[in-house]
Amino acid sequence: QVQLVESGGGSVQAGGSLKLSCGVSGDTAAINFVAWFRQSTVKEREGVAVIYRDTGVGYYNDFVKDRFTISQNSGKDTVFLQMDSLRPEDTAIYYCAAALAPTRIFNHQLYDFWGQGTQVTVSA
Numbered sequence: 001q002v003q004l005v006e007s008g009g010g011s012v013q014a015g016g017s018l019k020l021s022c023g024v025s026g027d028t029a030a031i032n033f034v035a036w037f038r039q040s041t042v043k044e045r046e047g048v049a050v051i052y053r054d055t056g057v058g059y060y061n062d063f064v065k066d067r068f069t070i071s072q073n074s075g076k077d078t079v080f081l082q083m084d085s086l087r088p089e090d091t092a093i094y095y096c097a098a099a100l101a102p103t104r105i106f107n108h109q110l111y112d113f114w115g116q117g118t119q120v121t122v123s124a
Contacts, residue, residue, distance in 0.1 A: 009118030022096035047106030
């Protein structure tokens with residue numbers, strides 16, 4: 001099994017920053033993609049950013065591009081999401097997820113493993 005544990009959420013004013021972490025452990029050899037999704041009370045679950053673990057290349061939803069950055073450490077056991085210029089509409093529970101080879105990387109139904117989520121709240 002694969003275990004994912006998020007941390008780093010909290011409350012911040014609009015324009016501020018947060019950095020989320022996702023610890024990745026267990027049987028991770030077949031995991032090629034690690035993603036951040038978010039779920040708010042007013043929107044469907046949506047993809048935020050995805051990292052391809054082999055190369056470290058990140059992929060982003062258009063509405064967070066140039067504000068958020070996904071990365072991983074050299075051991076590939078921690079994935080980060082640096083969030084800058086936060087907006088109230090970024091308020092959501094942020095989830096870390098892992099998959100082998102999703103045909104659509106922002107489709108949450110194609111991810112096999114999920115963390116417990118961490119709350120991000122951005123006030124105006």
